[in-house]
Amino acid sequence: MNATMTPNRVTIQEAAPVKKTAIDDVVLDCKVRKIHYGDFLAVRDSNVPIARKQITGFIGPSGCGKSTVLRSLNRMNDLIDVFRFDGQVTYHGKDIYARDVDPVVVRRYIGMVFQQPNPFSMSIFDNVAFGLKLNRFKGDTHEKVEKALRGAALWDEVKGKLKNSGLSLSGGQQQRLCIARAIATEPEVLLMDEPCSALDPIATRQVEELMLELKENFAVALVTHNMQQATRVADKTAFFGVDMSAGGRTGYLVEMGDTDQIFNHPREQLTRQYVAGEFS
Amino acid sequence: MIPVASMVDDDAAMAAAVRAIPRLERQTFESRALKSGLLTTLTWAAALLAAVPLFSVLYMLVVEGGARIDLEALTALPPAGFEQGGGFGNAIVGTLLMVGIASAIAVPLGIVAAIYLSILGAHTRVARVSRFLAKVLTGLPSILAGVFAYAAVVLWMGSYSAIAGGVALGMLMLPTVVLTAEEAMKEVPQRMKDAAFGMGCTRSQVIWSVVLPTGLPGILTGVMLAVAGAAGESAPLLFTALFSNYYVSEMVEPTASLSILIYNFSAMPFDNQISLAWAASLVLVFMVLIINILARLIGQPKV
Ligand SMILES: Nc1ncnc2c1ncn2[C@@H]1O[C@H](COP(=O)(O)OP(=O)(O)OP(=O)(O)O)[C@@H](O)[C@H]1O
Ligand SMILES: [Mg+2]
Numbered sequence: 001m002n003a004t005m006t007p008n009r010v011t012i013q014e015a016a017p018v019k020k021t022a023i024d025d026v027v028l029d030c031k032v033r034k035i036h037y038g039d040f041l042a043v044r045d046s047n048v049p050i051a052r053k054q055i056t057g058f059i060g061p062s063g064c065g066k067s068t069v070l071r072s073l074n075r076m077n078d079l080i081d082v083f084r085f086d087g088q089v090t091y092h093g094k095d096i097y098a099r100d101v102d103p104v105v106v107r108r109y110i111g112m113v114f115q116q117p118n119p120f121s122m123s124i125f126d127n128v129a130f131g132l133k134l135n136r137f138k139g140d141t142h143e144k145v146e147k148a149l150r151g152a153a154l155w156d157e158v159k160g161k162l163k164n165s166g167l168s169l170s171g172g173q174q175q176r177l178c179i180a181r182a183i184a185t186e187p188e189v190l191l192m193d194e195p196c197s198a199l200d201p202i203a204t205r206q207v208e209e210l211m212l213e214l215k216e217n218f219a220v221a222l223v224t225h226n227m228q229q230a231t232r233v234a235d236k237t238a239f240f241g242v243d244m245s246a247g248g249r250t251g252y253l254v255e256m257g258d259t260d261q262i263f264n265h266p267r268e269q270l271t272r273q274y275v276a277g278e279f280s
Numbered sequence: 281m282i283p284v285a286s287m288v289d290d291d292a293a294m295a296a297a298v299r300a301i302p303r304l305e306r307q308t309f310e311s312r313a314l315k316s317g318l319l320t321t322l323t324w325a326a327a328l329l330a331a332v333p334l335f336s337v338l339y340m341l342v343v344e345g346g347a348r349i350d351l352e353a354l355t356a357l358p359p360a361g362f363e364q365g366g367g368f369g370n371a372i373v374g375t376l377l378m379v380g381i382a383s384a385i386a387v388p389l390g391i392v393a394a395i396y397l398s399i400l401g402a403h404t405r406v407a408r409v410s411r412f413l414a415k416v417l418t419g420l421p422s423i424l425a426g427v428f429a430y431a432a433v434v435l436w437m438g439s440y441s442a443i444a445g446g447v448a449l450g451m452l453m454l455p456t457v458v459l460t461a462e463e464a465m466k467e468v469p470q471r472m473k474d475a476a477f478g479m480g481c482t483r484s485q486v487i488w489s490v491v492l493p494t495g496l497p498g499i500l501t502g503v504m505l506a507v508a509g510a511a512g513e514s515a516p517l518l519f520t521a522l523f524s525n526y527y528v529s530e531m532v533e534p535t536a537s538l539s540i541l542i543y544n545f546s547a548m549p550f551d552n553q554i555s556l557a558w559a560a561s562l563v564l565v566f567m568v569l570i571i572n573i574l575a576r577l578i579g580q581p582k583v
Contacts, residue, residue: 079477108480118471121494130489131479178475185479 024051024236027219028073028110028189029090032253035068038082041246042068046253048221048238050189055215057234057259058223061274064240065251066223070191073221074110075103091189108135111187115194117174119166119181124149124158127166127177131185144184152180153210172203179210189219196229208233227275230259237262239271338565345562348555354563358525358541364552368560370527374442374536375564377528378521379511381446382453387503390457394499395487397458398465411462417455425451426516434520442528442535445521449513453506460502464495497579504575508568514539538564 028050035043043065050056050073058066068077075096077083088095096106108131119127128145137144145162149155154176158169166177175195182190192211196204211220211233224230230237238256242249255268266272307313352367359366393410401407429448434440468491476486492499514537522534523544538560545557 074478076474076478079474104480104482106480107478112478114471114474114478116471118469118475120472120475120490130476134479134481134485134489181475181479 024049025053026050027052027091028221029088030069030073031088031090032069032072032085033087034084035065035072035077035086036082036084037080040248041250043240043251044243046238046240046251048253048256050219050221051236052188052219053215053217054235055211055220055222055233057230057237058221058240059225059227059230059237059274060240060251060254061242062225063249063251064242066240067193068251069240070193070221070223071112073189073191074107074112076107076112078103108185109187110189110191111182111185113175113179113182113190113192113195115197117171117178117198119169119174119177121165121167123163124166124169124177125162128180128184130181135185137185148180148184149177151183151210151214152176153206153213154180170203172199172206175199175203175207176210179207179214183214183218187218189221190214191221193223194225195222197225204229227263227277231263234259239266239268239274241270241274341558341562341565344555345558345560348559349562353556353559357527358536358545358556359552360525362550366552366556368536368538368541368556368563370524371536371538371541371560372563374445374521374524374528375511375538375567377442378445378449378517378535378537379507381443382449382510383503383507385447385450386453386457386506390454390503391461391492391499393458394461394465395491397462399487399491400483411459414455414458417451418459420452420455421515422452422513423515423518425449426519429516430519437532439532440520440522440534441532442521443531444519445517445535445537448516448520449510452513452516453510456506456509457502460505461495461499464498464502465491467498468494501575501579504571504578508571508575511568511571512539512564514543538567 026049030046030048030050032043032046032048034041034045046065046069048056048058048069058070060066071077072085073089077085085097087097089097091106091110094101096103120130122130125145128148129141132141132144146155146159149158154173157173158164158177166174169177175198179195196207199207208229211222214220215235222230222234224234235258236256237259239254239262240251241254243252244250254270255262255266257267261267262271263275266275308317352365354367354372355369356365356367357370358368393414397407397411425448428451429444433444433447437444472490472494473486476490481489517537517540521537521540523540524534524536526536528535542557542560542564545553545560548554
């Protein structure tokens with residue numbers, strides 16, 4: 001499933017140089033030792049490498065820390081006062097949690113799509129152009145906006161009304177607008193936290209198709225509660241569990257592997273039970 | 281043999297016997313309906329009663345003031361004692377000037393303060409104290425703002441002036457601007473701010489490119505309401521701008537205003553002055569009305 005099936009879409013070309021290697025080309029190497037909210041140990045010991053040209057799915061029961069780990073990958077959690085991260089997230093050989101790293105800059109390279117569609121209260125065009133302006137983009141903004149909207153499979157629906165408010169779109173269109181906004185600046189990595197949970201099945205399919213196209217150029221990390229979605233789109237799947245032994249509910253990575261392996265031949269008993277729907 | 285139709289009838293009778301069919305028609309004379317009707321009538325009456333003073337004032341203004349409004353009234357200088365004709369052009373200019381000065385002080389200061397209260401230091405002690413003080417200030421008798429500006433500006437500059445009047449009005453506008461702007465910016469959804477942070481905005485970029493533009497309609501509504509309130513004030517101007525029979529030519533001299541002109545002329549024993557006071561009132565009300573309508577238009581949510 002790719003651009004050839006939907007000829008009217010143009011995928012964004014060449015976000016990053018492509019290495020032709022058989023092994024995974026890890027672009028964001030996340031090694032969590034401990035993540036605290038205040039005194040509460042939310043996540044421990046989880047290594048989740050995010051590879052280029054792949055979708056890495058995060059699954060696991062509610063509260064196991066999927067969002068927490070995902071939001072650690074672009075330092076979104078820094079906005080929460082009590083958040084403390086112990087570990088490393090290596091991006092191009094640099095730990096983004098190093099002292100001299102500016103989290104604001106990190107977020108420009110590692111884009112994020114949220115669970116709830118959250119377009120700005122401005123025109124569709126300005127929504128997509130927002131990141132370009134932010135990065136003082138000097139080239140042809142119109143071209144970039146069109147490219148991003150095509151990339152998000154939204155162009156045909158909005159090309160006649162780019163001046164309308166982004167909030168006037170339907171929920172599914174808003175979410176695709178947010179994806180367009182995130183990919184307009186061509187970040188290398190796209191983090192998506194349950195991007196389809198507010199969408200109907202048709203819009204969900206559209207966004208899924210879109211993710212499959214996006215992975216040609218971006219590394220995508222996707223949190224999902226939907227097992228079918230994980231099997232449909234994820235190349236790699238990371239399964240998180242909850243460990244109650246220490247008193248609190250601490251999330252940790254149970255196992256990670258090819259999606260096919262996780263769902264069909266899980267190594268861990270816990271994974272087997274979870275993917276079979278035996279607990280939640 | 282029993283005909284089919286009668287079997288159906290039997291079934292219907294059975295059903296009716298088991299469960300009485302509810303009467304859905306409106307029962308006008310049932311006690312519940314009567315009570316509700318009575319209440320509705322009462323609220324109607326109260327609303328009408330409350331509107332009576334407003335409409336009678338408006339009616340008088342239009343009848344009495346409308347008769348006197350012409351180009352002369354809008355542009356000429358106030359007449360002296362037994363003089364005929366004249367107008368209040370200088371008072372219109374003076375009011376606009378002082379409201380302008382007041383806005384120039386209160387709007388930027390108020391919005392910046394609101395940014396602090398709503399975003400930067402929302403939960404700090406400073407914010408709590410100043411929010412409380414702003415609320416207290418909204419209830420400040422307007423004459424005290426005049427007294428303050430008299431002490432702070434008039435005594436210091438040695439003269440009544442448009443500046444002193446503007447400071448007094450600005451002081452009255454400030455709390456309204458601060459509180460409405462804070463509210464407007466607080467209403468900007470957290471997820472919009474998250475989106476902006478996620479794009480790699482610094483805090484000030486989030487404020488400038490997302491929070492302020494999104495909250496702008498609400499902020500402007502507050503500003504307009506504050507302006508409308510200030511335009512109609514007379515008490516704070518008594519001590520600060522005083523009055524003048526001439527067009528304002530410099531900032532540090534007594535300055536005319538519509539509200540003071542109305543106050544002065546309405547107490548005079550001359551018909552000419554009294555009719556001018558009516559006309560000036562109509563102009564003032566009209567100005568406030570326009571500002572209020574603008575506030576409504578701006579405040580409407582855009583989709
Ligand atoms: N801002 C916060 N402050 C304190 N604790 C938090 C905060 N955000 C999350 N937590 C805690 O961290 C743990 C993990 O939360 P997280 O949102 O990462 O779970 P999740 O796996 O994404 O769950 P879900 O599937 O329901 O979205 C939870 O126990 C939660 O209560
Ligand atoms: Mg979550």
